[in-house]
Amino acid sequence: MKSDMDQNKNEPRKEAIIGNAHLLDLEVLVPDRAVRLLALGHMARSSAPTSKAKMSEPLTAINYLVVSTGGDILQMMEAVRKIKEQNPQLKVIIADSLESPYFPVGTLNQSNKPAGVERIIPVSREMAEASRSLLHHQAGILTGPGGGLAGCVAFALANKIGIEATVAFTITNFNMNLLDQLLQ
Numbered sequence: 001m002k003s004d005m006d007q008n009k010n011e012p013r014k015e016a017i018i019g020n021a022h023l024l025d026l027e028v029l030v031p032d033r034a035v036r037l038l039a040l041g042h043m044a045r046s047s048a049p050t051s052k053a054k055m056s057e058p059l060t061a062i063n064y065l066v067v068s069t070g071g072d073i074l075q076m077m078e079a080v081r082k083i084k085e086q087n088p089q090l091k092v093i094i095a096d097s098l099e100s101p102y103f104p105v106g107t108l109n110q111s112n113k114p115a116g117v118e119r120i121i122p123v124s125r126e127m128a129e130a131s132r133s134l135l136h137h138q139a140g141i142l143t144g145p146g147g148g149l150a151g152c153v154a155f156a157l158a159n160k161i162g163i164e165a166t167v168a169f170t171i172t173n174f175n176m177n178l179l180d181q182l183l184q
Contacts, residue, residue: 014027016036016038016057016061017055017056017057018056018057018058018059018061018062018182019056019059019181019182019183019184020181020182020184021040021178021181021182023038023039023040023168024038024039024139024141025037025038026038026039026139028138028139029134029138029139029155029158030158030159033158033159033161034161034162034163034164034165035158035161035163035164035165035166035167036164036165036166036167037154037155037158037166037167037168037169038062038166038167038168038169039135039139039141039151039168039169039170039171040065040168040169040170040171040174040178040182041143041147041170041171041172041178042172042177042178059083059086059087059090059182059183060087060089060090061166062087062090062166062167062168063089063090063091063165063166063167064090064091064092064093064154064157064165064166064167064168065083065090065091065092065093065168065169065170066092066093066094066095066150066151066153066154066157066167066168066169066170067079067080067092067093067094067095067150067169067170067174068094068095068096068145068146068147068148068149068150068170068173068174069094069095069096069097069101069102069103069146069149070144070145070146070147070149070173071146071173071174071175072173072175073102075173075175075176076173076174076175077114077115078176079174079175079176079178079179080092080114080115080116080117080174081115081116082176082179082183083116083179083182083183084115084116086183091118091119092116092117092118093117093118093119093120093121093153093157094114094117094119094120094121095121095123095149095150095152095153096120096121096122096123096149097122097123097125097128097145097149098122098123098124098125099124099125101122103120121153123148123149123152123153127152128145128148128149128151128152129148130152131147131148131149131151131152131155132144132145132147132148132151134151134155135147135148135151135171141171143171143172144172146170146171146172146173147169147170147171147172150169150170150171151169151171153169154167154168154169
């Protein structure tokens with residue numbers, strides 16, 4: 001079994017390359033929509049050369065980035081700060097757990113959001129699990145709770161956006177290592 005093959009169609013997955021990061025293009029999850037949905041994470045890559053030379057896109061190709069509060073929060077916030085330095089127009093959205101939030105909704109208002117964050121959206125455990133299931137069954141992607149949180153918000157955003165835009169979301173922890181892949 002090849003890791004870069006789509007299990008449903010047995011053909012190579014579509015990818016977008018930004019820096020050294022390979023993001024999975026999940027158009028199967030947003031059919032007939034103007035929005036492009038990309039999954040970003042620490043992914044295994046095939047060591048075989050690809051037949052097509054792929055062009056790298058600039059970081060500015062991403063309009064929205066959805067990250068979860070899973071993982072090291074300080075590293076995530078540092079990565080958010082640095083990505084905003086590189087792409088100030090990028091809208092960063094944090095998907096937080098509704099049941100055990102890192103940023104409690106009751107204490108959160110527009111003035112005390114972390115720097116560089118457009119919005120924090122609470123996601124229920126059930127919705128995160130539904131998102132993980134959708135990723136697994138429709139796109140062949142296994143992810144943990146953090147990927148479920150970010151995926152849930154990204155799917156809702158992609159469904160609401162009526163314009164051409166690119167929504168990227170993390171399926172692993174967003175940290176400096178993942179950011180470095182985007183910036184190289």
